[in-house]
Amino acid sequence: MAYKIVASQCTGCSACEPECPNVAIREKNGVFIIDPKKCTECIGHFDEAQCVAVCPVDLTCVIDNAYPRYQA
């Protein structure tokens, strides 16, 4: 039920942080991480996941298969 940020891909640019409607993103050790408990995949807020839409590096914000998909 959540996105995750691939740490090796993250440039630490912070673009995703203010866009997250759930305030689920924060900085840790120079890169950004998503709190899976807060992430709703932007369902109910926007048509597309905001972190994915704004991230400058492809395949950096990806679905975390460790969690079941979010159900609104």
Added chain:
Amino acid sequence: MQSTMTDMETSAAKPLTQILEQIAEHKGCGTSSEGGKASCGSSDGPADMAPEVWEKVKNHPCYSEEAHHHYARMHVAVAPACNIQCNYCNRKYDCANESRPGVVSEKLTPEQASKKVLAVASAIPQMTVLGIAGPGDPLANPAKTFKTFELIAKTAPDIKLCLSTNGLALPDHVDTIKAFNVDHVTITINMVDPEIGQHIYPWIYYKNKRYTGIEAARILTERQMLGLEMLTAAGVLAKINSVMIPGINDKHLVEVNKAVKSRGAFLHNIMPLISAPEHGTVFGLNGQRGPSAQELKALQDACEGDMNMMRHCRQCRADAVGLLGEDRSAEFTTEKIDEMSEVVYDAESRRNYQALVEAERMEKVAAKEAAMANLDTTDIKLMIAVATKGQGRVNEHFGHATEFQIYEVGSAGSKFVGHRRVDLYCQGGFGEEETLPSVVRAINDCHAVFVAKIGGCPRDELKAAGIDPVDRFAHEFIEESAITYFREYCAKVSTGEIEHQARGDADIRQGAYIAAA
């Protein structure tokens, strides 16, 4: 795919000739355009600029070519986020047009940035401008950008504030920009036609949605034009940066120039594309080339009849410190700034220093005017490369130069037309043979090179390449010397002692400017 390539190649081949035709109509420095504006670039003072504009730009190194010899700027990297993707930028390694690949700018908080500005301003009294240029887009980080301005305006009110943006978010922030007394904004505009824009911008992020293709480019150009119009209406000076991408927007930039001029932009800076494969940008990886020195100059000359053109841009890093063409950022790392105790801002000594600089600038202008007296009219134009450390003087050794400034001189006078980065020819007092050919390639369009000093070997090789090495103007003013040289050259041509010949093209070195430490 094959047809696309062929189209691109054909269109890449055309522009230079078309541009050259356009230049033929425009006679260059000294002539007036319909707008009544003299066309000596941004190098002259009040003669070709409204007094209120000159007042704003006269000590801004990025807005006045003449000022960049004397005044320094610094960028603080407080704005890492961006809202668009450009094909010449790879954010994985920071922006290719702003930073050396693989070296990521040190990000600063507004508080760290403010302290750094005070430390730099105290150490470098000619530092007059603080810019926020990224490494992302300052207006995609409005809170950090404006907080930084707020802190600096409080502690160092004499420092001019400026920012550069891609323009997407600009219309939302013009009021705030005005309120913070930011009177210089640079917008990067590479196209005014979405058909062309789609080949430069793969996507934009706007109103919580990622747009791609032609729609993305259409939104971007509409926002850029609206933002520029709003800046003009608010009385904020706007400079336009454009990246020249051969085969994609080179010819089109003449249209861009008209569009931005009609909306009130006062200076246009056309920069060469930087696209080395190792930068990992889309253009770098697909083999998109940058322009040659002659192609760049031809386009700049073609646009000059309509507007002030900037040619001294060093495409510097988003954390650069110092005079353009030098980088002292290593002296002011966050670690070193943090170690400094309270920095005392000495406004008095800064004022005194700047008064000295002004006196020298007046002297330089007077010397140029005196040299211009009774210059014969001729069609001859010379290109001269100059090794300089600044202050508008010929004061660098050939072997120590990491760049050469290029001046064009003719019967209408001299003007700065560009600069060329080179590898250091001489290290530790002896020349290295391998680097000389690359220096020659970089200044191959020049008839002469002015230096403070030069060794025997490079002197002979330059002569063999048809470039006259000149050290007799050591420590003199550049433009005065260039005009004197021109006068003597013309005299020799008229007596038949030498035959005037146009020179060939030259290379633009890839990679953003970083000082060879």
